[in-house]
Amino acid sequence: MQPITLTRLIDKLCDNGWIERRSDENDRRVNRLYLKKAARPLLGKLAGLRSELTATALEGISPADAHRLLTQLESIKENVRNAIQSPAGEPSRKEQRYG
Template identity: 85%
Template sequence: MRGSVDMNFLFTLGELQRLVRAYADKEAARFGITRAQWAVLAKVERNEGMKQTELAEQMEMQPITLTRLIDKLCDNDWIERRGDEADRRVNRLYLKKAGRQLLGKMSGLRSELTATALDGINPADAHRLLSQLEAIKENVRNAIQNNAGEQLKKEQRYG
């Protein structure tokens, strides 16, 4: 059993992520938006007034990539940038009326995508799966942080 998990776990997880992204892109396109744009809109809705730099960090995205996405969202009149009164270099992001309306129209889409993905899986198993995935995510996050700490120690020792 262990061998098959070793061989298939990472491949299956990667393939699942790719398929879910492709499916979400296809469904979001019905609303004239990409999955990445949808993600930005949803984050701004939850944290209106957040700095563009904070959003880039949260989304683990290069600032230039996010800037292009935000430019497109501004062009479509879905969000707006407003300068920060305390710091001219800072842009804060706000949802515009059209963006709020679009998210309202799309509100059922996330549930639809989830229901399709979990078809045939009973709710108790789905909850168990979610908590197991959270545990896996935490394991990997800890491994990354520990490896970064180990690298730093090595560099200090040998640098």
């Protein structure tokens, strides 16, 4: 996500009264974000939607297979994150080949 996109998203959350920005005591350049009471019911709804979506997505998959899948997806995410953060031309720490 680009910084400007994140800033706009945070602005909207502030405008809706769900979060607030507060200055950092030690660093004037830093703003800290705090959840407001108005957002708590929304978090409950989102948790319920997440559970429903997860159940729908994993329907018919055994708990062991679902766990294995989620673990593998986490590994893929970490591999991509590491590749993005590695300087160009630097070999990756581990290379896996498929196929």
